[in-house]
Amino acid sequence: MKTKIFLWAVLLFSGLISKLNAQDFYPTNLTAIIYTDEKNVIKINDNYVNHKGFLWLNDSTYAKKDLSGVIQVTAKNSDKSLEVQVNYYLTNNNLDRFVKRAANSALDKTGVDKFEKTYKGIYYKIEIKRAVSFQNKTYNLISFTQRNESDSANLDKNQEPRKRFEYVESYPFQNTVWYLDTKKTEVKNKNEDIIKYVISLTENKTTDVKLEFLDDFNMKLTYGPPQKRQYLLGTYHFYRNSIGHGLYENKVQFEMAPAVQKTTKPGYKVPELVGMVETAPKNTTNYFRYWLSSFDYEVKWGKGNSFNLTRQVDNNPPVYAVPAPKN
Numbered sequence: 001m002k003t004k005i006f007l008w009a010v011l012l013f014s015g016l017i018s019k020l021n022a023q024d025f026y027p028t029n030l031t032a033i034i035y036t037d038e039k040n041v042i043k044i045n046d047n048y049v050n051h052k053g054f055l056w057l058n059d060s061t062y063a064k065k066d067l068s069g070v071i072q073v074t075a076k077n078s079d080k081s082l083e084v085q086v087n088y089y090l091t092n093n094n095l096d097r098f099v100k101r102a103a104n105s106a107l108d109k110t111g112v113d114k115f116e117k118t119y120k121g122i123y124y125k126i127e128i129k130r131a132v133s134f135q136n137k138t139y140n141l142i143s144f145t146q147r148n149e150s151d152s153a154n155l156d157k158n159q160e161p162r163k164r165f166e167y168v169e170s171y172p173f174q175n176t177v178w179y180l181d182t183k184k185t186e187v188k189n190k191n192e193d194i195i196k197y198v199i200s201l202t203e204n205k206t207t208d209v210k211l212e213f214l215d216d217f218n219m220k221l222t223y224g225p226p227q228k229r230q231y232l233l234g235t236y237h238f239y240r241n242s243i244g245h246g247l248y249e250n251k252v253q254f255e256m257a258p259a260v261q262k263t264t265k266p267g268y269k270v271p272e273l274v275g276m277v278e279t280a281p282k283n284t285t286n287y288f289r290y291w292l293s294s295f296d297y298e299v300k301w302g303k304g305n306s307f308n309l310t311r312q313v314d315n316n317p318p319v320y321a322v323p324a325p326k327n
Contacts, residue, residue, distance in 0.1 A: 023092045024052040024069065024175055026216035027105045027126060030086055030144040032168040034073055042075040042084055042165070051172050067137060068092075082164060083147040089139035095128060097215055098142065102126050104217075122148040170238050170250050170299065171307070173213040178202060178307075180209040180221070182282070182291055186315075193316050199297060199309040209283060219254075221292065223283055232288055233257045238299070250299040252309060254292040 025033065035045050044062055054062040054071055063070040070089040075082070099113060105126065107115035113128035125145040132141040148164070178201040185196050201211065210222040217235050224230040234256040240248045280286035297309035 023090060023095070023098060024054075024172070025088055025142070026098055026101050026174055027144075028101075028216045029172065029174055030088070030126070030142075031146070031165055032170075032172070033071060033086055033088075034084065035165045035167040040077075040164070042073060042077075044071065044073055045168060048168055048172055067135075070134065070139070081147060083145065084164070086144040088142040088144075089132070089134050090142070091139060093140065095130075095140060095142075099128060101215055101217065102128070122146065166240075169240075169248075173236075173238065174216045176203075176213050178211045178213075179205050179207050180211045181207045188315075193314070195313045195315060197291065197295075197297075197311050197313070199291065200302065200306065201309065202302070202304070202306040204305070221288060223288065230285065232285065232292075234292060251296050252299050253294070253296045256289050256293050 032048055033045055034042055037043050044060070046056065046062070049062050049071060052069075053064050054069065055065065057063050060074065061070065061072045068091045070087075072087045072089070073084070074087075075084045077083075102113075102115050103109060105115065107117045107124060107126060110116050111127075114125070115127070116123070116125040118124075123146065125143075127141075127143045127145075129141040129143065132139050134141075146164075181200045183198045183200070185198070187194050187196060208223065208225075212220045212222070213236065214220055217237075219234050219236050221232045221234070222229060223232075234254055236252055236254050238250065238252045241251045243249055277286040278290045280290065295311055297311045300308050300310065302308045
């Protein structure tokens with residue numbers, strides 16, 4: 001981990017650092033900051049936080065080079081319970097988007113900027129505090145706490161306690177901007193007959209189509225010629241999908257906001273209702289509504305600072321025999 005202090009130059013060169021004082025983590029990102037190792041010890045996910053410019057200070061603390069953000073983790077582990085607290089100190093003064101996301105996180109609002117709930121025996125709390133002094137510097141504080149009872153008493157002698165926090169391998173897309181391109185190809189040979197849909201994301205401006213991950217849930221797609229830019233709003237969800245034998249693949253699902261037909265004055269032509277049309281011209285509203293609506297894509301690193309989101313469709317799906325109905 002200590003070698004991660006040298007990562008700053010690499011991140012700065014590659015452009016992975018978010019703009020200064022930007023907010024890097026939102027409610028559903030907080031558990032991704034930590035994981036439980038093979039000894040069930042709470043650790044900071046250095047790969048995840050490094051991508052946001054946080055560097056190692058000690059095993060429980062990571063910070064940005066300019067100290068505009070600090071992450072500190074504490075844990076209380078006993079035979080009866082495990083309590084973990086993630087303190088995220090930041091100099092960003094505009095926390096409106098985080099507060100809005102916290103209010104929609106299924107926790108109950110129990111105070112000013114305080115949200116908590118006990119679900120299936122596990123206690124969760126998110127609390128926002130402003131103008132907090134830490135290490136002789138003033139920050140705003142986002143604090144996340146999770147406490148749950150230990151199940152060690154119910155385990156067999158040879159059974160390991162289950163991990164409380166899985167290691168998240170996905171890239172922290174929240175609060176990032178990418179340029180998007182799409183490509184559809186058909187693969188036909190003696191072994192397969194499939195169609196591949198590939199969405200390419202790069203931080204370099206290679207197209208006029210821009211995809212912004214606004215927080216941990218919402219996204220915005222901007223497209224069209226400079227004199228007539230258009231945008232679509234939607235949501236995204238990254239998750240791990242088991243493919244068996246202890247292996248996983250990273251996937252993402254998009255969902256666009258419902259299409260709305262605009263009203264027109266009497267006597268004017270009614271505009272066509274926007275929908276999902278695979279055959280629509282490339283980089284049009286209907287085209288993007290098809291590509292980014294309810295499909296699951298596999299997420300893979302591309303070359304340099306890029307990602308490929310891929311899904312494939314079998315042109316000849318297997319046909320299973322259906323039993324004949326009984327008379």
